[in-house]
Amino acid sequence: MxxxxxxxxxxxxxxxxxxxxxxxxxxxxxxxxxxxxxxxxxxxxxxxxxxxxxxxxxxxxxxxxxxxxxxxxxxxxxxxxxxxxxxxxxxxxxxxxxxxxxxxQGDVNILSVFIIALIMGSILSLDRKVLLRSFAGYVPAILGGLFGAALFGVAAGFIFGVQPIDMIIKYVLPIMGGGNGAGAVPLSQIYEQISGEPAANYYSFAIIILTIANLFCILAGAMLNRLGKKVPSLTGDGTNIMPVDSKLIKEDVEVKVSLTDYSGTLLLMGAVYAVGRLFSKVLLPTVFGAQIHTFAYSIIFVVVLAALGIVPANIRVAARNMQSFMVSVVALMTMVGLGFDFDLGELVSACSPANLIIAAVIVVGAILGSGLVGKLVGFYPIDAAVTAGLCMANRGGAGDIAVLGAAQRLELISYAQLSSRVGGGIVLIIASFFFSFFL
Structure with a gap:
């Protein structure tokens, strides 16, 4: 070896x-x-x-x-x-x-193309039956993790002198946003749109605190796996999130796609973005006084499409393939741009003992909140904590693999994707309210 x-x-x-x-x-x-x-x-x-x-x-x-x-x-x-x-x-x-x-990030803005492709590919690639079957109970588990993370974060804030609103905006939302591409990046875009400040001002700290939390999530995944072995009643066999789930529906990997299918996928991407723009700019730009971002509406629209099952399998596979291309190639371009905007001096100041402790406490809150609510809705608490908690608080897709690998629960990847994408969309919606009212 x-x-x-x-x-x-x-x-x-x-x-x-x-x-x-x-x-x-x-x-x-x-x-x-x-x-x-x-x-x-x-x-x-x-x-x-x-x-x-x-x-x-x-x-x-x-x-x-x-x-x-x-x-x-x-x-x-x-x-x-x-x-x-x-x-x-x-x-x-x-x-x-x-x-x-x-x-x-400027006039051309390939970042928007990257984000829409990532959102659409991630959600449409989930099996429709998994999405429908788990949505009713899984969303409350995600919200439980969010509430636990916020509650523990605010409590830690009192100890370290961080105001509750600052704790939510600067710490909890980036950590629980579903990763980098679908979390920290669009959060920074919403921040720029609402505050008028450069997106890099928000992203530079968000990616640091998220990276710190990701480390704790991986370690926590391994610890929860050990706990499950000691207390078997808290978990299943590592492949099911709830006792009634006999088997996760596997995606049909035999669907063939043609180059023409990518034309339709590009049009669907444009339509998803257009609907998001229509609602965020014209039809419903604010909800209860809070400005809702285009990406938040786009996520809602894609979830509706996935739930209705009206998108053909060839387009879903093409969307997933396009997402893979974006993650492998376009992500490099976006990271170069964000890196050129980053001030390394902020990294040194951010990696303080206080931030390390705060990130760890927020992760613990996500574990307890999602595990408790998961238990209440009929999930195994450890599996709910790993997927709805840790896979919300980590660095998205790559973080999901690391956390599930550490927890020996890679079969739960569909639920982890729900956390990173659907849960990340919920965070974007919440962020729109908080940024509008408190920035």
Missing amino acids: GEEKKKSFLQELKVLGGLPWWLYLLCTFAVLAVAYTDTLGYDAIAFIAFVMAFSIALYKFGKILPIWNTYIGGGLLMVFFGCALLKQFNLIPEGYLELVDTMV
Whole structure:
């Protein structure tokens, strides 16, 4: 086993972005040499070339680096912090900082494409029967975790001198938002829309506190698994969330998709975004005085589509495939942009003993709240705590795998996705109210 680990670490570096290492270095040298002589230009292809030259190597390094890849956040977080470090030492020309900002979060805004694709692919890829069967009981379990996290967080805030509203907005919402792409990123967009401040101001702290909480979630998953072995009555066999569930419905992986199906998927993505814009800008921009963000309405619309079962299987599979492309490729571009906006000085100040304790307490609150409510609605409390609690408080899809792996409950991935996506959507809706009333 030791030989395999050593081989995998070294061999992985021989292929970067699908290219042999020497060809990757040749391409990167060509792009950066032309860019740093101010010859590359500032159009879309220049953006693609510039960000991929940096992000591919950083992503691979973060993916294979021990400890970092398991507990910190893997490749995407390495791209984020690596680009922040490059900017901190003034190694990025100002013109390309502006180009990346324009493309990622400015007028072009590929971030919105990334978020909508992630939302739609994640929700539509869930089996409809699983969605309908568990929704009535699972949403209360998610809300129980949210309430427990908020309650424990506010209590910790009194100890460390953090006001309740600041605790909810700066700590609880980012941690319980369903991860990075569907949580911290859209939360920062809502923050910018409502407050008028740059999204990076919110995201920079949100991703730090979320990363800290993710570590505690993984450790807590392992601890809950040990508890389940000692007290079997608190859990099932690791594949079921409730006693009446004999078997999770498995997704049909044999559905074939054509290139034409991706055209329809793109149109559906546009429609989901359009409906979100229509409600957030025209039909129902506020609810009880709170401004509701486009992404929140888009999530509601996709959940309705999934529940009705009117989206064909080929489009659902194409949406999942497109989500995979976004997570594998476009996510690198977005992380470069967010990294260039990040102030590393805030990281040092944020990793204080107080923040570490607060993050741990919020995770404990999520465990107890979701486990208790899960028990009340007929779920196994440990399995509810792992999925509706920890998979809300971790870093989304990658965090789900890490937590479920530590808890030895990978068969519960469908429920974890409900937490990360549907639960994350609930947090976005709640955030719209809190940002509108208290910012």
